[in-house]
Every structure is written in structure tokens, then in C-alpha cells.
Amino acid sequence: MSNSQTLNGAVIGYGFISGKGHIPAYLKRSQGDVRIVAVADICEARRALAAKALPEARIYSDYTSLLKAEAKNLDFVDIATPPCDHAKIAHAAFDEGLNVLCEKPLTTTLQEATALLDHAERAQCVLFPAHNYKHAPVVKAIREVIQSGKIGAVRSVTLNTFRNTHAKGVTEWNTHWRRHHQWSGGGIAMDHGSHSFYLTFDWLKEYPTAITAKMSNLEPTKYDTEDNFSAVLTFPHGLAHCHLTWTAGVRKVLYTIQGETGAITVDDDDMQIATQEKTAGDDVAQGAVRWNVEKKTISSDWMDASHVTWFNALFDQFKEAIATKDYVGKEALEAYRCIEIITRAYDSAKQNSLEMKLNGRKKT
Ligand SMILES: NC(=O)c1ccc[n+]([C@@H]2O[C@H](COP(=O)([O-])OP(=O)(O)OC[C@H]3O[C@@H](n4cnc5c(N)ncnc54)[C@H](O)[C@@H]3O)[C@@H](O)[C@H]2O)c1
Numbered sequence: 287m288s289n290s291q292t293l294n295g296a297v298i299g300y301g302f303i304s305g306k307g308h309i310p311a312y313l314k315r316s317q318g319d320v321r322i323v324a325v326a327d328i329c330e331a332r333r334a335l336a337a338k339a340l341p342e343a344r345i346y347s348d349y350t351s352l353l354k355a356e357a358k359n360l361d362f363v364d365i366a367t368p369p370c371d372h373a374k375i376a377h378a379a380f381d382e383g384l385n386v387l388c389e390k391p392l393t394t395t396l397q398e399a400t401a402l403l404d405h406a407e408r409a410q411c412v413l414f415p416a417h418n419y420k421h422a423p424v425v426k427a428i429r430e431v432i433q434s435g436k437i438g439a440v441r442s443v444t445l446n447t448f449r450n451t452h453a454k455g456v457t458e459w460n461t462h463w464r465r466h467h468q469w470s471g472g473g474i475a476m477d478h479g480s481h482s483f484y485l486t487f488d489w490l491k492e493y494p495t496a497i498t499a500k501m502s503n504l505e506p507t508k509y510d511t512e513d514n515f516s517a518v519l520t521f522p523h524g525l526a527h528c529h530l531t532w533t534a535g536v537r538k539v540l541y542t543i544q545g546e547t548g549a550i551t552v553d554d555d556d557m558q559i560a561t562q563e564k565t566a567g568d569d570v571a572q573g574a575v576r577w578n579v580e581k582k583t584i585s586s587d588w589m590d591a592s593h594v595t596w597f598n599a600l601f602d603q604f605k606e607a608i609a610t611k612d613y614v615g616k617e618a619l620e621a622y623r624c625i626e627i628i629t630r631a632y633d634s635a636k637q638n639s640l641e642m643k644l645n646g647r648k649k650t
Pocket residue numbers: 298299300301302303304326327328329332348349366367368369371389390391416418454455456459460461463477591592593
């Protein structure tokens with residue numbers, strides 16, 4: 287670390303999320319507590335754009351040469367390549383004693399996730415996933431309502447993520463990599479599943495024990511990854527239903543959170559909190575129940591897929607993990623669970639939705 291206030295970082299992969307999300311967010315940090323000193327990208331056109339965005343950074347054509355030349359100047363590596371390379375880049379960073387902020391999904395297989403968490407512990411380096419939906423303003427508002435006790439204990443949730451196309455990468459490289467298993471490791475479940483799954487942990491305040499899933503690929507001659515995914519997660523005291531589609535007619539999230547005494551409904555920025563008015567007893571006829579309904583609009587920039595405005599709260603958490611030497615903390619363990627859920631969901635879908643057990647990380 288150059289001085290106690292500034293963290294020096296390198297970004298691997300200067301594509302959509304780096305160019306529109308991470309780097310603009312780093313540049314906006316008013317504290318000046320982070321400096322991106324190097325960038326690596328395998329695509330020449332992206333390297334040229336990185337040099338423009340960060341004129342003072344040193345630019346490399348691969349992460350190996352970057353680490354060789356820069357490791358001694360660095361505190362962390364920010365991995366923003368397609369998922370197929372996350373694990374090998376993170377291992378290389380840990381070999382140099384560097385902390386890692388890694389885009390979701392952490393890895394494309396459970397074996398890779400296991401090895402990565404083990405390595406982070408051995409190397410005493412922070413492994414931190416970019417679980418940025420936790421920092422969406424409307425998601426923070428959901429957390430506050432649940433914590434206030436207003437809707438009671440949460441017993442079931444539904445998370446619908448509608449997209450009218452698969453998410454696309456930058457045009458200079460390989461725009462449709464998400465639809466090809468070799469780069470993505472899977473389709474919409476691999477790409478977006480983590481966001482839905484870690485939100486269920488947050489809302490139900492426990493971890494799931496089993497999953498059953500179904501998926502389809504509406505363009506099998508063109509692509510080898512799924513574009514529609516539906517799963518039910520069993521929790522010790524509840525259920526979560528997660529539906530993800532890249533073939534919807536609209537782009538939006540629709541979340542519902544059902545508590546014992548009320549419910550939250552979220553449609554992008556619009557939030558409704560319904561609670562039943564207290565009555566003298568349980569013997570109230572159907573239509574006689576009175577509801578309190580509170581409506582709010584919480585601007586959350588859902589349409590901006592870079593989610594640039596959510597990034598710095600996430601980076602603050604990463605910084606805190608570095609400061610407190612929380613090498614494999616709650617976020618990394620939840621990233622592991624997300625990968626376990628995704629891989630077990632694929633197993634389930636292949637076997638006619640057979641229910642699969644979920645265990646979380648078992649130390650090796
Ligand atoms: N958290 C979020 O909300 C969010 C949103 C979008 C993307 N992402 C994640 O960010 C990652 C990147 O996605 P994207 O949409 O930015 O993709 P992208 O295709 O736009 O960018 C990927 C970049 O990585 C480069 N690259 C590929 N392999 C590389 C390697 N081995 N070393 C160095 N550079 C390499 C490519 O040239 C390209 O510039 C993925 O893991 C994706 O899931 C997360």
C-alpha cells in the first residue's frame with residue numbers, strides 16, 4: 287500500500303462493467319482512497335479505451351504480465367473478465383499476496399469455488415464478490431422494513447428478473463459470450479442467479495437446504511446456455527421462488543416478500559408495504575380485514591446495467607474486509623453458496639427437477 291489512505295488496484299478486463307461501472311465509480315470516490323494503477327485486457331481495442339479512461343495507468347495485454355510487473359505496487363486486483371477466467375486470475379493474485387474483488391459469478395464450478403476460498407485463507411488475502419444488488423437503494427429499503435419488524439418474520443419470497451435479451455458484452459470483444467458455455471459456464475442462472483440467491487439469504491435470514499430447478503434454451507441451434515430458469519429453494523422456515531428470463535417482453539425486477547404480518551412488493555423503483563390492521567381477534571370475515579398500504583418510490587437506477595451508483599458502497603465493504611483481515615468473510619461464503627446453488631440447479635434441471643441438497647461450505 288503506498289500510504290495508509292490509498293489502495294492501489296489493478297483491473298483485469300476492461301469491458302462493460304469495468305468501463306461503465308467499476309472505473310467511473312473509482313474515479314468518483316471523493317476520498318481519493320483508491321488508485322487504479324494498471325489494467326489488463328486481451329483485446330487491443332479495449333486496451334486503447336482503457337488508456338483513454340485512465341491516462342496514468344499502465345496497460346497490459348494479459349494478467350500474467352501485469353502481475354509480474356506490478357504485484358509489488360498493488361494492494362488488490364479487481365477481476366471483471368467473463369466467469370471462465372475468474373478462478374485462475376484470482377489464484378494468480380493470491381500467489382502474489384494480493385486481495386481480490388471478483389465479479390459474479392465467483393467461479394463457474396463448485397470445485398473452483400472450494401479451491402479459491404481455501405487459497406484465500408492460506409494466502410491471507412481477502413476474497414470479495416461483487417454482490418452489488420445488496421446496495422441498490424430499493425433493496426436497502428426492503429432490508430430496513432424487514433429489520434423494523436413491520437411485516438414479521440419472512441416466510442416466502444419471489445424474485446422475478448425479466449430481461450428482453452441476454453446481457454451483452456462490449457462489441458470490441460465477444461458480445462454474446464454469455465450464450466456460450468465455454469466463456470460463461472452457463473446461461474442466465476450462472477449470469478444472474480447469484481443476485482437472486484444472495485437476496486433470498488438476506489430476506490429469509492437463513493440459508494437454503496435444498497433446490498429444485500427447471501430451465502430452457504429457446505435458441506438451441508445458436509447457443510448452448512439456458513435463457514430461462516425457474517427454481518424453488520427450500521429454507522428451514524420458508525421458501526423462495528426465483529425466476530429469471532432473457533426472453534421477457536420487458537426489463538424489470540418484481541420482488542415480493544411475504545412476512546407473517548405483512549408483505550413488501552417491489553416493481554423496480556416502486557415499493558408497496560402492506561400490513562394488516564390489528565383486529566380484536568382472529569375471527570374476522572374475509573372482506574372485513576383492513577389493510578394499511580404504504581407506497582414509496584425509491585429511485586434505484588435499475589435500467590443502468592452498470593449499476594455504477596451502487597459500486598462504491600460495495601467497495602467500502604471490500605476496503606473494510608482488507609482493514610479487518612476478514613479474508614473469507616460472510617460475502618465470500620455467500621458467493622460459495624451461490625455457486626453451490628447454481629451448480630445444483632443445473633444438476634436438478636438435468637434430472638427432471640429432482641430435489642438437490644445444499645450444504646454450504648465444508649472446510650477441506
Ligand atoms: N454485478 C453486476 O451487476 C454485473 C453487471 C455486468 C457484468 N458483470 C460481470 O462482469 C464480468 C464481465 O462482464 P462484462 O459485461 O463487463 O463483459 P464484457 O464482455 O463487456 O467485458 C469483458 C472484458 O474482458 C476482457 N477479457 C476477456 N478475457 C480476459 C482475460 N482472460 N484477461 C483479461 N481480459 C479479458 C475482454 O476483452 C473484455 O474487454 C462478468 O463476470 C459479468 O458477470 C456484473
